[in-house]
Amino acid sequence: MTNSVVKEPSMLLQKDMISGHYSKLARAEETGNTVAYTFVPGNLTELMLAFDMLPVHPEINALQNGMRKLSGEYIAEAERAGHSEDVCTYVKCDIGMSLKGNVGPTGEKMPPPNLLLLSYTGCFTFMKWFELLRERYDCATTMLHVPYQAEGHITKDARDYVVKQLREVTIPALEKASGKRYDEDRLKEFLARSAKAEDDLVWVLESAKHTPSPIDAYFGGVYYIGPLFTAFRGTEAAVEYYRALRKEVQSRIENGEGPLTPEGQMRDQRFRLVVEGPPNWTHFREFWKMFYDEGAVVVASSYTKVGGLYDRGFRHDPDRPLESLAEYCLGCYTNLNLPSRVDLLVDYVNDYHADGFLVNSVKSCDSFSSGQLVMLREIEKRTGLPGAFIETDLVDPRYFSAANVKNRLESYFQMLSQKRATANAS
Amino acid sequence: MESRLTPPTAIGALIARCEELIADLDLGNVRAWRAAHPGRVVIGYLPIYAPRELVHAAGGLPVGIVGAGEELEIVRGDACFQSYICHLPRSVIELGLSGKLDSLDGMIFPSTCDVIRNLSGIWSLSFPKKWVRYLDLPQNFDASMGGVFYRGILEGMLRELCELSGVDPKHADLRGAIRAFNANRRALRELYALRAAEPWRAPTSEVYVLVRAGLLLPVEEHTTMVERYLGLAKAREARPLDNARVALRGAFCEQPPIELVKTLERAGCYVVDDDFLPMLRWPERDVDESGDPLDALVAAWLDTPLEAPSRYTRCNAEKGQVLIDTVRSTRAEGVIFAAPSFCDPALLDRPMLLGALDRAKIVHTSFKYAENTGQMQPIREQAGTFADSIKLWGEA
Numbered sequence A: 001m002t003n004s005v006v007k008e009p010s011m012l013l014q015k016d017m018i019s020g021h022y023s024k025l026a027r028a029e030e031t032g033n034t035v036a037y038t039f040v041p042g043n044l045t046e047l048m049l050a051f052d053m054l055p056v057h058p059e060i061n062a063l064q065n066g067m068r069k070l071s072g073e074y075i076a077e078a079e080r081a082g083h084s085e086d087v088c089t090y091v092k093c094d095i096g097m098s099l100k101g102n103v104g105p106t107g108e109k110m111p112p113p114n115l116l117l118l119s120y121t122g123c124f125t126f127m128k129w130f131e132l133l134r135e136r137y138d139c140a141t142t143m144l145h146v147p148y149q150a151e152g153h154i155t156k157d158a159r160d161y162v163v164k165q166l167r168e169v170t171i172p173a174l175e176k177a178s179g180k181r182y183d184e185d186r187l188k189e190f191l192a193r194s195a196k197a198e199d200d201l202v203w204v205l206e207s208a209k210h211t212p213s214p215i216d217a218y219f220g221g222v223y224y225i226g227p228l229f230t231a232f233r234g235t236e237a238a239v240e241y242y243r244a245l246r247k248e249v250q251s252r253i254e255n256g257e258g259p260l261t262p263e264g265q266m267r268d269q270r271f272r273l274v275v276e277g278p279p280n281w282t283h284f285r286e287f288w289k290m291f292y293d294e295g296a297v298v299v300a301s302s303y304t305k306v307g308g309l310y311d312r313g314f315r316h317d318p319d320r321p322l323e324s325l326a327e328y329c330l331g332c333y334t335n336l337n338l339p340s341r342v343d344l345l346v347d348y349v350n351d352y353h354a355d356g357f358l359v360n361s362v363k364s365c366d367s368f369s370s371g372q373l374v375m376l377r378e379i380e381k382r383t384g385l386p387g388a389f390i391e392t393d394l395v396d397p398r399y400f401s402a403a404n405v406k407n408r409l410e411s412y413f414q415m416l417s418q419k420r421a422t423a424n425a426s
Numbered sequence B: 001m002e003s004r005l006t007p008p009t010a011i012g013a014l015i016a017r018c019e020e021l022i023a024d025l026d027l028g029n030v031r032a033w034r035a036a037h038p039g040r041v042v043i044g045y046l047p048i049y050a051p052r053e054l055v056h057a058a059g060g061l062p063v064g065i066v067g068a069g070e071e072l073e074i075v076r077g078d079a080c081f082q083s084y085i086c087h088l089p090r091s092v093i094e095l096g097l098s099g100k101l102d103s104l105d106g107m108i109f110p111s112t113c114d115v116i117r118n119l120s121g122i123w124s125l126s127f128p129k130k131w132v133r134y135l136d137l138p139q140n141f142d143a144s145m146g147g148v149f150y151r152g153i154l155e156g157m158l159r160e161l162c163e164l165s166g167v168d169p170k171h172a173d174l175r176g177a178i179r180a181f182n183a184n185r186r187a188l189r190e191l192y193a194l195r196a197a198e199p200w201r202a203p204t205s206e207v208y209v210l211v212r213a214g215l216l217l218p219v220e221e222h223t224t225m226v227e228r229y230l231g232l233a234k235a236r237e238a239r240p241l242d243n244a245r246v247a248l249r250g251a252f253c254e255q256p257p258i259e260l261v262k263t264l265e266r267a268g269c270y271v272v273d274d275d276f277l278p279m280l281r282w283p284e285r286d287v288d289e290s291g292d293p294l295d296a297l298v299a300a301w302l303d304t305p306l307e308a309p310s311r312y313t314r315c316n317a318e319k320g321q322v323l324i325d326t327v328r329s330t331r332a333e334g335v336i337f338a339a340p341s342f343c344d345p346a347l348l349d350r351p352m353l354l355g356a357l358d359r360a361k362i363v364h365t366s367f368k369y370a371e372n373t374g375q376m377q378p379i380r381e382q383a384g385t386f387a388d389s390i391k392l393w394g395e396a
């Protein structure tokens, strides 16, 4: 592994955006900004921004801490405080960070929340996580119950239920916590900017249909979704970021180039893959390199849909502000039922001309992981392609066995090569 | 004939019948009910709560499915779930794929956790011809929001159940169903009250299997059975032992092996309260029998102080309050927190509940189990030490 990490210019742009946001958070108390902790899936960023509240996403802190090798110690701290070894490590990483003084991943102190905005979308653990944080911070909490898409589509009853909660519970809670009145026109301005950036994100994600693919839609994809899935959706900065990113990808398409990886440009693309499940963060670069070394590029992934399925047509809509926020919450990937998840992945395999697909099953996450073995078999059956299954974790370094993962991947790629050789010979 | 048996013998026979029902993973009694009631539906439901009244009103039999205990060898279930997922879904899928649940026409998967949620999808993929419903219990408890949403779900489910069983919805006797389940829940409350007052007359090793038989029997038959036990237990000769009185929490979904309950008793504990099988006991009050029956079922979920990890608690002060009140009202001297391994709801809830107990100066001990845990010695030692310390020092 080389030490110098190659980065796309848009990544540097994003890095500045993120560090700027963490600095704003660190200064929140002196600048008088109010702060809402909230989750990525189904986040209500535009609504929070309409109240000038700064969002904090505990999962993002956890994954950033994972990438910076801080998560192991935080998890140990939470386990020492009585948290079970069995439960989601994002929660423990966050609680551990809080127990150790709530210093964020950039080394700056995180402000305590003025409000815990529990948008309960797609994950049961979110509810427990914020009950735990509420005990720590003893602050206002508001719950937005987002029903599951059990029937494979968004029902009118579910949308009406979410809209009514937004109007009668969430907005009053935001008004109270921020001390500001709800201004729907302002919300609409944010939503209009969101839709612009969303168009560009979709363009970028779909660029992977080209051969060679100009992007990696998993390892690179997690960077591409960053601004839209977190604190920046609805901002001019996000619009500019996605415009710049699109240009960058456009130029790679024109030059027939592959994505930039930490090891350098990916030229030889031997395998096109679809990936289900979140990445491992503690060994992110090492994990990516295993793919790079084999010439495997990820052309579509489900993880890049946890904060919204924009590629299936959803856009925030300033003409239907609360309805579109409700549909957004209802539509995130982990809120889809298992058959819909299978349909989506099968479509990805076909639409992106994938050679195979891989499930990275993380120990932490029942929402993602429970049922993935069944999904694997169903996708194999419906695409006729063999799939691979590996097990890691999100931020607990104890559950990343590099040798096992590498072996598994190598044998999978060997099998794909053999299949290809046999197909070419016949 | 049974009535001529003395209480201990009659109780023994009654408990043996419950054990037999529970051990029969092929659901022989359910198959028999089906054969005797052609055209009527049998609907399974998972933990932790489903309004069984709807199935009953549509002329059907609701059957609780909580896993398979220790007896079933798990092969296909393990091929569906990674090692870090609790045991319940693998045994439920094993039961399904091996044909043991063929007598069920459909299944209800309540919004208990992400594992049961995703199991609903696995079920749809595995049994495409069966009726499968996910029951999204509202976490907003306002009648105009969560209540309206929930009522819509119940209306839809009742309509579909009536269609399945060929019953005209106008003739679905929902109020009659509410009455039948109220009677059953009243009997169970009386049973729990007797056990709390005189656990030597109604030990948990009996109470547990007696209650659990309610997953499988028609509700009226189960009520009669519980009432009969109550009469026998009150009349039995039994003396109190110098045991520690404990409340048990964490076992609301995947059930421990029955042997574990017996082990706690052998270790010197009277379990005077528990959270086993909430689906049979919730709401712990009568559902209104006079007004609109669907509204009554909605209110039963929204307005009852039900405490379980799957239900949102609206403020810090609420957390653990029902448990603390129960500990006091049942005069429990400590709490055993027994949770299934890899159960996120129970294990994420645990630090908060234990904190609430600490603040209330109530002693506790914790361990994990799986429905197929075979090794009881460590649990016996831990529970024994806990019971001894309560008895010796008045605290653990």
Ligand code: SF4
Binding pocket: A059, A088, A089, A090, A091, A122, A123, A124, A125, A126, A334, A364, A365, A366, A367, A368, A394
């Ligand atoms: S269980 Fe999964 S979705 Fe939920 S908080 Fe943990 S990692 Fe996130």
Ligand code: SF4
Binding pocket: B086, B087, B088, B089, B112, B113, B114, B115, B116, B253, B254, B340, B342, B343, B344, B345, B346
């Ligand atoms: S035991 Fe816990 S994790 Fe498993 S299905 Fe039940 S509630 Fe869910």
